[in-house]
Each structure stands twice: as C-alpha cells, then as structure tokens.
Amino acid sequence: EVQLVESGGGLVQPGGSLRLSCAASGFTLNDYAMHWVRQAPGQGLEWLSSISWSGRTTAYAPSVKGRFTISRGNAGDALSLQMNSLRVEDTAFYYCAKGYSLSYSSASLDSWGQGVLVTVSS
Amino acid sequence: QSVLTQPPSASATPGQTVTISCSGGRSNIGSNTVNWYQQVPGSAPKLLILGNDQRPSGVPGRFSGSKSGTSASLAISGLQSEDEADYYCAAWDDSLDGGVFGGGTKLTVL
Numbered sequence: 001e002v003q004l005v006e007s008g009g010g011l012v013q014p015g016g017s018l019r020l021s022c023a024a025s026g027f028t029l030n031d032y033a034m035h036w037v038r039q040a041p042g043q044g045l046e047w048l049s050s051i052s053w054s055g056r057t058t059a060y061a062p063s064v065k066g067r068f069t070i071s072r073g074n075a076g077d078a079l080s081l082q083m084n085s086l087r088v089e090d091t092a093f094y095y096c097a098k099g100y101s102l103s104y105s106s107a108s109l110d111s112w113g114q115g116v117l118v119t120v121s122s
Numbered sequence: 123q124s125v126l127t128q129p130p131s132a133s134a135t136p137g138q139t140v141t142i143s144c145s146g147g148r149s150n151i152g153s154n155t156v157n158w159y160q161q162v163p164g165s166a167p168k169l170l171i172l173g174n175d176q177r178p179s180g181v182p183g184r185f186s187g188s189k190s191g192t193s194a195s196l197a198i199s200g201l202q203s204e205d206e207a208d209y210y211c212a213a214w215d216d217s218l219d220g221g222v223f224g225g226g227t228k229l230t231v232l
Contacts, residue, residue: 047221
C-alpha cells in the first residue's frame with residue numbers, strides 16, 4: 001500500500017525558513033514524479049512544485065519560485081520542500097503527492113499524504 | 123482567480139445525476155489531459171479521474187469524466203450522500219510549465 005507522510009510543519013515567523021519532508025513507502029520513490037500542493041484554510045488547492053523521477057527537472061508555481069526548492073533525498077526514500085522567505089500568505093496545509101507517471105509535467109497525482117500545517121505569523 | 127474555472131457549488135438529490143464543469147484554455151485543458159479530485163472536508167484529496175476519462179482502481183463507475191476542446195466535465199450518476207464533497211479539476215499548463223487547479227465545486231446532496 002502506498003503511503004506518504006509529511007513532517008516538518010509548524011509555526012514560523014515571516015521571513016523565516018522551514019523544511020518539509022515526505023516519507024514514502026509502498027512504492028519506489030525514484031520511479032515516479034513527485035509533487036507538492038498546498039491548501040490555505042478554507043480555500044482551494046494550489047499546485048506548488050514538481051520534480052521528475054530522476055530529480056533533474058523541477059517546476060514551481062510563480063508564487064513560490066525563487067523561495068521554495070523541491071528535492072529528493074540521496075537515498076531515494078524521501079522528498080523535501082525547502083521553504084525560505086516565508087510570508088503570511090504561505091500559511092496552509094502542505095501535501096506531498098505521488099505522480100501517476102515518471103514525468104513531472106502532469107497533474108495526475110494518484111496518492112496524497114495527509115498534509116502538514118505551516119503557519120506563518122509573528 | 124484560478125486558471126481553471128469551475129462553478130462554486132452544485133446540488134442534487136440522491137439518485138440524480140450531477141455534472142460539474144471545468145473551463146480552461148489552449149495551454150492547459152486544450153493541450154493536456156484533465157484530472158478530477160474529490161476532497162471530503164478534513165481529508166486529503168483523492169484522485170477520481172485521470173487522463174480525461176480514466177477511473178483509478180477503486181473509483182465507482184458512477185463517476186465519469188469527459189473533455190472537449192478547452193473544457194471538461196465530471197458527471198456523477200446515482201448520487202449518494204457520501205458523494206458530498208469538494209471537487210477539483212486540474213491540468214498541466216504548458217505556458218506556465220506548472221500544474222493548475224480549478225477553484226473547486228462544493229457538491230451538496232440534498
């Protein structure tokens with residue numbers, strides 16, 4: 001059974017940094033593209049970032065480009081999202097999701113974690 | 123303002139069929155496949171339809187998707203109370219080189 005578990009969320013001040021991790025089990029992480037999606041409280045889904053199966057190709061939403069970095073762990077068993085220069089509007093639940101295919105350029109996300117809350121506030 | 127446009131709400135009675143629309147443009151729906159997600163409040167989203175009209179394993183046949191040009195639709199037939207949820211369409215956007223979601227449609231089963 002595919003399982004994704006996010007960690008690393010919490011309260012951070014504006015301008016601060018946070019690193020989210022996503023532990024995967026039940027499949028080989030490096031065989032699929034992986035994605036991060038967020039949802040502000042009471043709002044809709046927002047795609048944030050994707051990484052190809054190899055890790056060589058990444059993509060970011062304009063709202064986070066230059067501030068967030070997606071990466072795969074060296075051991076191929078985890079996904080990370082490094083978030084810098086955090087803003088109040090980054091407050092949201094952050095989900096990691098498994099891509100249906102190898103390609104990063106797809107919006108078919110067939111398994112999701114339960115999400116982790118990031119609160120940016122002074 | 124979402125790149126993909128969905129009606130904010132829809133409603134129907136049990137047993138009826140409800141259709142949710144999703145409108146986009148040439149760089150997203152017009153060029154790539156459409157996916158639909160179901161999100162029950164308090165839970166993570168779940169992939170309902172991929173590749174315009176394909177149901178992942180375990181998704182009931184009551185759910186069906188279609189696409190024409192730059193628009194797509196999700197139809198739910200034989201509506202059940204447990205179908206009450208938020209539904210999102212999503213596609214890759216070649217111009218943005220990123221994923222885009224619709225704003226979501228809250229489905230109420232009366």
